[in-house]
Amino acid sequence: MSGVLEFSDLSVVRGGTRILDSITWSVQPDERWVVLGPNGAGKTTLLQLASASIHPSSGTAIVLGERLGKVDVFELRPRIGFASTALGRRIPANETVLDAVMTAAYSVTGRWNEQYDDIDVRRARRVLDEWRLTELEGRLFGTLSDGEQKRVQIARSVMTDPELLLLDEPAASLDLGAREELLQLLGAYASSATSPAMVMVTHHVEEIAPGFTHALLLSDGSIHSEGPIAEVITGEKLSEVFGLELVVATSENGRYSARAR
Numbered sequence: 001m002s003g004v005l006e007f008s009d010l011s012v013v014r015g016g017t018r019i020l021d022s023i024t025w026s027v028q029p030d031e032r033w034v035v036l037g038p039n040g041a042g043k044t045t046l047l048q049l050a051s052a053s054i055h056p057s058s059g060t061a062i063v064l065g066e067r068l069g070k071v072d073v074f075e076l077r078p079r080i081g082f083a084s085t086a087l088g089r090r091i092p093a094n095e096t097v098l099d100a101v102m103t104a105a106y107s108v109t110g111r112w113n114e115q116y117d118d119i120d121v122r123r124a125r126r127v128l129d130e131w132r133l134t135e136l137e138g139r140l141f142g143t144l145s146d147g148e149q150k151r152v153q154i155a156r157s158v159m160t161d162p163e164l165l166l167l168d169e170p171a172a173s174l175d176l177g178a179r180e181e182l183l184q185l186l187g188a189y190a191s192s193a194t195s196p197a198m199v200m201v202t203h204h205v206e207e208i209a210p211g212f213t214h215a216l217l218l219s220d221g222s223i224h225s226e227g228p229i230a231e232v233i234t235g236e237k238l239s240e241v242f243g244l245e246l247v248v249a250t251s252e253n254g255r256y257s258a259r260a261r
């Protein structure tokens with residue numbers, strides 16, 4: 001199986017600071033990764049590489065078989081779904097939910113003069129249904145709750161059937177009910193064999209949905225540990241990365257929780 005992501009000894013330097021250092025990491029099509037680490041560890045920068053938004057300063061980054069720096073990123077980016085709060089902010093408040101999702105077909109936010117086919121409308125409605133948004137199709141994006149807006153951002157990111165789905169803190173700032181609803185949907189999506197490879201950045205192990213298979217712990221720009229999720233999300237490893245004695249509990253349904261000892 002060829003990797004969806006193949007990062008080899010790559011580093012990212014910004015303003016004289018080494019933000020990512022000697023990263024060697026690969027993601028296979030059937031893997032669902034969670035990336036954890038303290039503030040400033042380099043998680044967002046890693047996602048920026050995976051989304052072909054930036055190039056490495058050294059080393060090689062191959063995304064969906066294409067080497068960054070040698071590929072036209074405008075051809076590569078439509079193959080990648082990306083949901084983040086920053087991208088969500090670009091969706092106009094007065095856009096309907098249907099349009100907010102459908103405009104992903106043209107990689108634009110804000111419907112203008114693009115021509116959409118019936119197939120685009122059908123596809124958008126199917127995605128809205130998958131993310132429990134059908135009843136909100138005609139609502140304006142700006143009137144939605146945080147939880148609903150997050151679901152729209154994710155629905156938008158899967159509208160184009162991406163080969164790689166990147167999620168930057170999808171459950172951040174959600175209340176308990178909205179978080180659990182999102183995790184149910186994310187868990188079902190991550191568990192489906194037809195879903196693409198996924199990489200999700202999160203700050204909390206409680207926000208890991210069942211179905212995620214692998215984890216990567218980043219610390220100060222370097223990989224602390226990576227591999228099958230049960231081997232990585234442990235009290236010992238998280239304690240080392242966060243510099244605090246932590247106890248991790250795992251539930252039967254594949255959920256995690258962590259607390260200080």
Ligand SMILES: Nc1ncnc2c1ncn2[C@@H]1O[C@H](COP(=O)(O)OP(=O)(O)OP(=O)(O)O)[C@@H](O)[C@H]1O
Pocket residue numbers: 014015017019037038039040041042043044045046
């Ligand atoms: N253009 C830049 N110039 C200098 N330093 C930068 C630049 N961009 C990011 N950094 C620094 O690189 C480090 C990693 O940033 P990044 O946003 O990737 O971390 P993160 O793990 O996503 O953090 P958080 O959990 O707080 O979102 C931070 O210390 C940040 O201040």
